[in-house]
Amino acid sequence: MTKKENFLKGFIKENPIFVFLLGMCPALAVTATFETSLGMGLLVIFVLTSSNVAISLLKKYIPEEVRTPSYIVIIATFVTVVKMLTEAYALPLYTALGVFIPLIVVNCLILGRAEAFASKNNVVDSAIDGVGMGLGFTFALIVIGVFREMMATGSIVYGEYLKFFVDAPITLFSLDWIIGLFTNNFSITEISLGMFSLPPGAFIALAFILAFMQFRKHKRVQREIEEKKRMIEEKKKAALAKKAAAATLQKAGAN
Amino acid sequence: MSWTVFATAIISAMLINNVILMQFLGICPFLGVSKKTSSAIGMSAAVMFVMVIASMVTYTIYDLILYRYGIPYISTIAFILVIASLVQLVEMILKKFSKSLYKSLGIYLPLITTNCAILGVSEANITNVWSSTTPFFNGLFEATAIAFGTSLGFGLIIFAFSSIREKLESSNVPEAWKGVPISLVVAGIMSMAFFGLAGII
Numbered sequence: 275m276t277k278k279e280n281f282l283k284g285f286i287k288e289n290p291i292f293v294f295l296l297g298m299c300p301a302l303a304v305t306a307t308f309e310t311s312l313g314m315g316l317l318v319i320f321v322l323t324s325s326n327v328a329i330s331l332l333k334k335y336i337p338e339e340v341r342t343p344s345y346i347v348i349i350a351t352f353v354t355v356v357k358m359l360t361e362a363y364a365l366p367l368y369t370a371l372g373v374f375i376p377l378i379v380v381n382c383l384i385l386g387r388a389e390a391f392a393s394k395n396n397v398v399d400s401a402i403d404g405v406g407m408g409l410g411f412t413f414a415l416i417v418i419g420v421f422r423e424m425m426a427t428g429s430i431v432y433g434e435y436l437k438f439f440v441d442a443p444i445t446l447f448s449l450d451w452i453i454g455l456f457t458n459n460f461s462i463t464e465i466s467l468g469m470f471s472l473p474p475g476a477f478i479a480l481a482f483i484l485a486f487m488q489f490r491k492h493k494r495v496q497r498e499i500e501e502k503k504r505m506i507e508e509k510k511k512a513a514l515a516k517k518a519a520a521a522t523l524q525k526a527g528a529n
Numbered sequence: 530m531s532w533t534v535f536a537t538a539i540i541s542a543m544l545i546n547n548v549i550l551m552q553f554l555g556i557c558p559f560l561g562v563s564k565k566t567s568s569a570i571g572m573s574a575a576v577m578f579v580m581v582i583a584s585m586v587t588y589t590i591y592d593l594i595l596y597r598y599g600i601p602y603i604s605t606i607a608f609i610l611v612i613a614s615l616v617q618l619v620e621m622i623l624k625k626f627s628k629s630l631y632k633s634l635g636i637y638l639p640l641i642t643t644n645c646a647i648l649g650v651s652e653a654n655i656t657n658v659w660s661s662t663t664p665f666f667n668g669l670f671e672a673t674a675i676a677f678g679t680s681l682g683f684g685l686i687i688f689a690f691s692s693i694r695e696k697l698e699s700s701n702v703p704e705a706w707k708g709v710p711i712s713l714v715v716a717g718i719m720s721m722a723f724f725g726l727a728g729i730i
Binding site: 295299346354372376377379382473474475476477481482484485 | 551604609610642705708713714718
């Protein structure tokens, strides 16, 4: 596997949420808005990368029998670091994510990558794997977050929880801009589905996204089956034509 | 320390702030072991067992050791280690003293270490129940009540969900929605139903 493939595999092919259904708790709980999803994703990228690096550095010194507890302690250390940093530099995000910051420890994705990748590969590959998988996780969270926030409010806001680069909350995108081109007496907030920012909406939004992924996969599989059928049909035809040609040749020879 | 506190804590943890449908903790076992009713019951019994003991132990450790000696920031590391070793301990004790209980719960116990509901309830108890002025036994009582109610809520949802899912297996679902997506829709509708209980306390 090249380094580029190693980096890119987390986005679609081995996406932790959409394909392997790992780390579903944060995927449902913190994705009410685009911003909380982004914040959670950044924290997971940091923890995943640093724990992957630490574990691949220490893999020779960790006895086989106490592998999992040692990994958990390493991960928990980085989670504590992240928790304190968030509390110091992004307090609104810290209160919004709440109990889900310490719960990064039991995120199956991180322990899974430690077991499956970092304990077998060298430092550079493990770091690339950590960043790539973390970005894939963040990508999935952001897809869910954008979907839910668009459904719930019709616009995407940045700056409420993560106060980097902006002083006051700004609107990144709003459907009102498009509606405003045509009419002025109607706003998207009147017809938005507030349910999507509440817990039931989380389940249903994720269900829609997973169903879409499954639909695409199903279509691709069906197309492959049809392709195979056609190939077999063509081969059969070619074989029959050959047989017929041979038969006529034989007939000609007999005559 | 009165029974009203106990009852309120149990009802609010079980029905109003339901652990799966409102707080999204323990989604992995919710989707993983809810294909059959029998495994759902085994899992929820094991979770109830471990959750009550774990939140008692973590609350005690936080109050009597971590806070007293000025190291509360280490709580995440301490809690996950306590829970992991507690699960091992429970497994060993069950194996020694109750073979029948071990047979029915044994295969679910190792899965519980990475069940986020256990750590989540322990952490939430520290933020919501614990304060430096609360007497130790009052806090411990309330934390235990909340853990018990939470595990009852977990068992209720996972049992109801597994019953629905058994029916769902034999129904005609569109190809794209088969499996996890339709289960998530069911969970969403259940979650909507539980919103109706929000006003009872």
